[in-house]
Amino acid sequence: MSKKMHIKLNVNGKAEEFLAEPRELLIYTLRERLNITGPHIGCETSHCGACTVTINGKSVKACTMFVAQADGAEITTIEGIGGPDDLHPLQTAFKELHGLQCGYCTPGMITRATKLLEENPNPTEEDIRFGMAGNLCRCTGYQNIVKSIQAAAAEMNAAKEAAE
Amino acid sequence: MKDDVTREERVDNLKGLGCSRKRVEDARFTQGKGNYVDDIKLDGMLFGDFVRSPYAHARIKSIDASAALEVPGVLAVLTADDLRPLGLHWMPTLAGDKQMVLADGKVLFQGQEVAFVVAEDRYAAADGIELVEVDYEELPVIVDPFASLKSDVILREDLVAEDGSIPAGAHGPRKHPNHIFTWEAGDKDPTAEVIANADVVVTESMYYHRTHPCPLETCGCVASMDKVNGKLTLWGTFQAPHAIRTVVSLISGIEEHNIRVISPDIGGGFGNKVGAYPGYVCSVVASIVTGKPVKWIEDRMDNLMTTAFARDYHMTGKISATKEGKITGLQCHVTADHGGFDACADPTKFPAGFMNICTGSYDIPTAYLEVDGVYTNKAPGGVSYRCSFRVTEAVYFIERMIEVLAIELDMDAAELRRINFIKKEQFPYTAALGWEYDSGDYHTAWDKALEAVDYEGLRAEQAQRVEDFKAGKTRSLMGIGLSFFTEIVGAGPVKNCDILGLGMFDSCEIRIHPTGSAIARLGTISQGQGHATTFAQILASEIGLSADSITIEEGDTDTAPYGLGTYGSRSTPVAGAATAMAGRKIRAKAQMIAAYLLEVHDDDVEFDVDRFVVKGAPERFKTMKEIAFAAYNQAIPGLEPGLEAVSYYDPPNMTYPFGAYICVMDIDVDTGVPEIRRFYALDDCGTRINPMIIEGQVHGGLTEALAVALGQEIAYDDMGNVKTGTLMDFFLPTAWEVPNYETDYTVTPSPHHPIGAKGVGESPHVGGVPCFSNAVQDAFRPFGNRHTNMPHDHWRIWQTANKLGLHG
Incomplete structure (x- = not known):
């Protein structure tokens, strides 16, 4: 276990701030820390794309990015794309x-x-x-x-x- | 009640049988609001994960977990020694064998579960796994089933008596310590005699390689033991939640009413999620030990290496025919590699599944099948990957034998099929290996398919291509893949189909609410098939309430009636039938209520779309909505209040969907790259419930067939190392590799199913694999190719071309 880092993210328009080990993968940050369970885990090797989110305007597979690498990023997941009242x-x-x-x-x-x-x-x-x-x-x-x-x-x- | 809508509009409003109703599941899935097992988060939930064996065959001398237990967040490390006092270090398999839950003194395949680390989160569990010290002593590894049957190395000492004798297994006598069973069907000697005296005989050996269903969501569960109330809740990726409940009860001793099994949304199954896995047992034990909920989720490598392989059949066939091409006999021998434990998911009496459907769609008077199951140092499994039990193997076998016979006879393979098809007037048809095919019209389907693709034109083009190739004008060959398949699905009649003694019926329970909407619960569980959409359609047509007013619920054993689950295309044939039958019980009571309300005799009203009308007086009627309300607010003499029904349906026979597939492929001889130019798929699944969903199932099944035929495999090296344990090596086609498919249909309803439906989800896989394979092999037929084994990846296709001397 290594020292925890101070991480800031903006996920689906909401500011998030927390301490996390740098080795934490972004997909677990989203799913387990922030309870954003739309992105899924299918392979953890960047092949399947079930974990795809948008980070700073680019498609990224969240299963192979450390949360430390995403510090300061703007992230959009399926939850931020459209809901019952504003379907995409x-x-x-x-x-x-x-x-x-x-x-x-x-x-x-x-x-x-x-x-x-x-x-x-x-x-x-x-x-x-x-x-x-x-x-x-x-x-x-x-x-x-x-x-x-x-x-x-x-x-x-x-x-x-x-x-x- | 005013009624200004036409009858046609009333039918449309039901959204019943036959319409392409949009799926009710999709709102949550498209908005990221599905609820899959890994989405479940409970207070205090722990995470369990396995220490796995790096060796394929080794004795375990010791396990030292002390360093792991020092890791912050690691709470417990379970080994076989911890499970032994509970009698849970081994568990029964669906095939009548037993399987180690955690390695008991030795390991039999790479990736086998050795210890279960329970921690506060998955990172701590992973840290703990790194520090569990296991001392292994390597043993000789056997990955070839033929070598296994000759080897002095005994894989399963637990199955050999102290005096060295070999006790019989669950399926009869065993010939060798590494032999599991011999299973026979048909007539051995008469078949041998027919073949010995035939005009033409062809022998061919083929290996249907080991592969894996690989659903996008891996297997997993959350076990939560509530010690206060004595109740165990187990959420998991279960294709058969009720069977899991019964199994958990039998092996744990917890009474069945104190176990609630829930299958939430499942991210694809394809057979992977039928069996019971060590992860389930260890999670339950860990929850009992810690008093906290415990989650276990496989990663992709665990999934590909350990849970539920498919196929791995070495098949040798002999087919005999007259000079004119009329088939007279068929022999098939299979050496079936089952891995370290026999954990095949088949009905109890069928250790080789329904491999005895291997006479296919043809009128073959005499046949004999023999299957030998063998232990090797590979993962256990043997599930039906997107097919009914071993039917993909059977259909691949016969569709290859037909092709090699056509080569031997120098006949067109389409014509050879046509002259041997079972004729429409022969149904119900009893095949030489015992099955009674319920219905079929193969010639009509075949002719429609051949005409749709202009088969004669294709053959002319192919002949020209061969000429051009020989003249050096092109380096591309053209293959025409043909396949005609008959599936056998809907297991099944309780008289011959059970799993662990549980008859393979299925069920539906319906409750009509006072305002004329309803909930129906079934013993099955959707994994993407769209049950919530289609079962409501069946019911809408039966009970006259709109499908939009009917909720379908599955997967919770506390609320759903007992059923054997969803696999082998059994949901529509069995639970779909139960749904229709339960709907008919609702309708029968509704008829009595309507007659009372209309003040006529029961026999004087008749059902019409969404209402009961007085015969001869269509203006006098009661709608089903009115009847539902009356059921709850009127005292009707002789009738109990309420409107509910339940049906447990034991099908009288299997159903036999069939289809005709044609693939046109161009192959670059120098790179081995095949390009699928056209794929035409005609399916006959009997009555069509939702054409949109049927087509979707066909697209998906064909794509899984493409994968298996053209590259997907679980390969081992001689040391038993899995060479294809990630999606880098294990082929899953992307949008880039997959063609557009043309779908078509004929309709031959099942005569014994209440609505004539037969099931469709697996047909495209069963028919698709031989079609893709035949296309590759057909391209090389003019150059002397008779048979090459799948998977036909670019390298193997190139090798075929090379062996045939096509590289100059």
């Missing part, structure tokens, strides 16, 4: 197009997709398949995940046009 178009599209089954990969999948669409609002199917390749799903075969992301992109672009 991706959340709606995944339900409408059957883009999930057991739901275990879904928070990471949607969190990653929000970044993908921010970076590329008009992705081709190939762009989506490549851009989502860091998130594994064992249930859906990805076909409906791809469709869900395409549908959400169309919905978001239409809303943007209507607003302009």
Whole structure:
């Protein structure tokens, strides 16, 4: 056990401050210290993406980042993306197009997709398949995940046009 | 009551059978509000984790936990010696064997559980594990089942008598200390005779490699012993929560009513979460010892190395036919590698599962199957990974034998299948190995599939490609993978299917609320299949209340009726049938209430969508909502108040879904990379409950089939080291590797199921594996390939091309 560090985070718009061992992995900080259980653990080796969160504007797998490395960061998890009163178009599209089954990969999948669409609002199917390749799903075969992301992109672009 | 909606609208409002109802589960999952076992956090909860063996076969000379116990936060270290007084150092397996909970003097596979460290959190547990000193004496390692049967090294001394004799096992006599059972089906001598006298005979050996279901969520549990009230609550990733409760009661001595088992949301199962694992037992013991809740969660390496492998069947077949291609006989021998303990998850009387469905979809008059189970220094398991018990092995076997027979006969493999299919008019059909297929229309499905892909056109294109390849115009070959499968699911009739003596019925209990909504509870448990959505649809059509007004609840043994759980595609065939039957009991009572309210005889009303109407007077009716209210607020002579029903359904037979799959693949001969150009999947799962969910199941099952056929394996080196223990080495396809699938269907309802449904979740895996494999092998057929073993990863495909001299 090593000395504890003073850590500050902003998670889903809320300031958090605590002492933690530097070896604490960010996924456990979120899930066990802050009770944010949307991001899941599937591998702890950065392969599956179930733990995907957004840190300072980038998609990050929280299972292989120490909380010490995240000190001062702004973090968004699935809980910060949309809730019952303000669903994100991706959340709606995944339900409408059957883009999930057991739901275990879904928070990471949607969190990653929000970044993908921010970076590329008009992705081709190939762009989506490549851009989502860091998130594994064992249930859906990805076909409906791809469709869900395409549908959400169309919905978001239409809303943007209507607003302009 | 005013009624200005049309009958069609009333049907639509039910959201019943046949509609693509959106899933009710999805709101919580898309918002990060699922409740999986690792999300559970209880006051004072401790964390337990295992010291695991680095050796595949070793004697344990000593275990010293003193340094570990000095680590701040470490509270206890359990070993077999601590469990022995409780009789819990070993536990029974589902296959009639027993398995060490914690290493009792020796270890039999790498990763085996040696000691259980209980600590305040997972970091302290990990620190403690590092400091447990185990002194091992290495023993010779056996990873090959054929070598095991010849070896002097005895893996399981506990199964050999003091005089050196070998007592019979749970499935009869054993031939060698490392032999588990021999299981036979069919007629040995008549089959040998048919084969000896046949025009054409082909022999082929194939290895269906060891792999793993690898759900994205690993296995885990939280055990909480409430010593004040004497109640144990056990949350966990259980595909069969009631069976787990009974097992925990039997091995712990805690009375069953004092045990509550809860399966919360489960992040995929695919067979991995059927068995009982040492982690469950140790968590329960640790909770009893410490008086605090104890959580155990596998990491991915633990999961791949220790809980529930699948397959590992070495199969040798002989198939005989006439010169015209009519199959006359089939022989199959399997050497089944079960690892260090026989922990296969099969119905008790079927130590090789339903491998005796290996005559497939064909009218084969004579057949014989023999399976030898063998111990090796590998992890125990042998679960049905996204299939009914050993059906993927059986279908792979016959679909490969058909292909090699086609090569021998120089026939088109599609035509060879067609002339051997069981004909529609032969159903119900009793196969040579004993099963009675309930229904089927294989020719219609096959013709539809071949036409959909323009099979003749594909073969012409393939022939041209071979010409171009030979002429040096291309380095790419084209494979056409064919597969026609018959599943056997819905275990099963209590007369021949049980697990640990528990009959494999299933159940549904329905309570209608006064305002016309309902809750139904089932003995099954969804792991992504969407039960909360589809079972409400079955019920909506049966009882005339909207699916949106019906809550489906599963997984809590204190509230749900007893059932055997969800695996082997049994939920729809068994619990789905129970749901329909319980719904019919509700409807029968509702009919009496309606007749009373309408002041007519019971027989003078009839059910119509969402109401009972007076025959011949459709304007006189009572809706099910009105009837529900009356059940609670009117004294009806001769009827008890309330509207509830329960059904325990013992299916009269299995169901037999089938399908026709075709895969078109281009293979780069120089890199070994296969590209799936097209995949067409026709499924016949009988009555279709929710087409959206069926298609989703097909996409997912095919992708798991792609994984197994094209790269996924649990591989060992000669020392018994697992070579594929992380997702770096164990292939799970990403969105990048997976194609879009075309889905199609025919509908041949099951004649014995109340709504004609057959189950679909596993069909695409069962049919998909041989289809992908056949596509690879078909590409090389024109160059002399007959059979190569899976998994067809790039390296192995390249090797195949190389062996055939295609690299110049």
